[in-house]
Amino acid sequence: MKSGKFITLEGIDGAGKSTQLAWIVELLQQAGLQPVVTREPGGTTLGERVRALLLDKSMTMHAETEALLMFAARREHLDKVILPALQQGQWVISDRFTDASFAYQGGGRGLDQAKLGILEHWVQGGLQPDLTLYFDVPVEIGQQRVRQVKDADRFEQEQAGFFQRVRNAYLDRVRQFPNRIQIIDSSQPLTEVKAAVEQTVQRLLHDA
Numbered sequence: 001m002k003s004g005k006f007i008t009l010e011g012i013d014g015a016g017k018s019t020q021l022a023w024i025v026e027l028l029q030q031a032g033l034q035p036v037v038t039r040e041p042g043g044t045t046l047g048e049r050v051r052a053l054l055l056d057k058s059m060t061m062h063a064e065t066e067a068l069l070m071f072a073a074r075r076e077h078l079d080k081v082i083l084p085a086l087q088q089g090q091w092v093i094s095d096r097f098t099d100a101s102f103a104y105q106g107g108g109r110g111l112d113q114a115k116l117g118i119l120e121h122w123v124q125g126g127l128q129p130d131l132t133l134y135f136d137v138p139v140e141i142g143q144q145r146v147r148q149v150k151d152a153d154r155f156e157q158e159q160a161g162f163f164q165r166v167r168n169a170y171l172d173r174v175r176q177f178p179n180r181i182q183i184i185d186s187s188q189p190l191t192e193v194k195a196a197v198e199q200t201v202q203r204l205l206h207d208a
């Protein structure tokens, strides 16, 4: 059986991930695949409950508690959803994965990268996505988009400085993992973002 591929989407809040997620699903379906679409934090019954805690504005927690909850939800997500699907040869697309922990908890909250690395190794061993699309936008654009759409959650209510640190941490990850992470300039017009996404996804399909 052909092996499935694991794709993750990343970006600061308001980078336009959701629109592109739908587009990637469409592209994979056109290629005859039926990808499993999931998200983090979440993706399982337990994970969605943990997500509700993490996004609840009235909840305060230590930055390490936040990181541990992210990885606890991820452990469950790998066990119940991601690994079984990949083992069956299915493609999996996750709206966020571990790069978000390095960006938000590492960059945003200032947590030690080495501690996050230990959790990463504990929870996922050597497993990494086959492809990560990182949607890059200036913080001001991301914040404008979020404010237009909905009530801010616990992360979205953070100030511009927080998102600047998150963005910088994502850009560091792009430099660290140039083969896995593809950067997409999400401040371009939508048609151009879609074209860039299509090119990247077609390349992965071609190599599969």
Ligand code: TYD
Pocket: 013, 018, 040, 041, 070, 095, 096, 097, 098, 099, 100, 101, 102, 104, 105, 155, 156
């Ligand atoms: P998000 O994916 O942006 O969902 P929505 O589009 O519904 O707002 O929300 C998840 C939030 O969780 C987002 O602000 C980033 C944050 N997050 C972390 O801080 N660390 C992580 O490891 C993950 C997966 C998400």
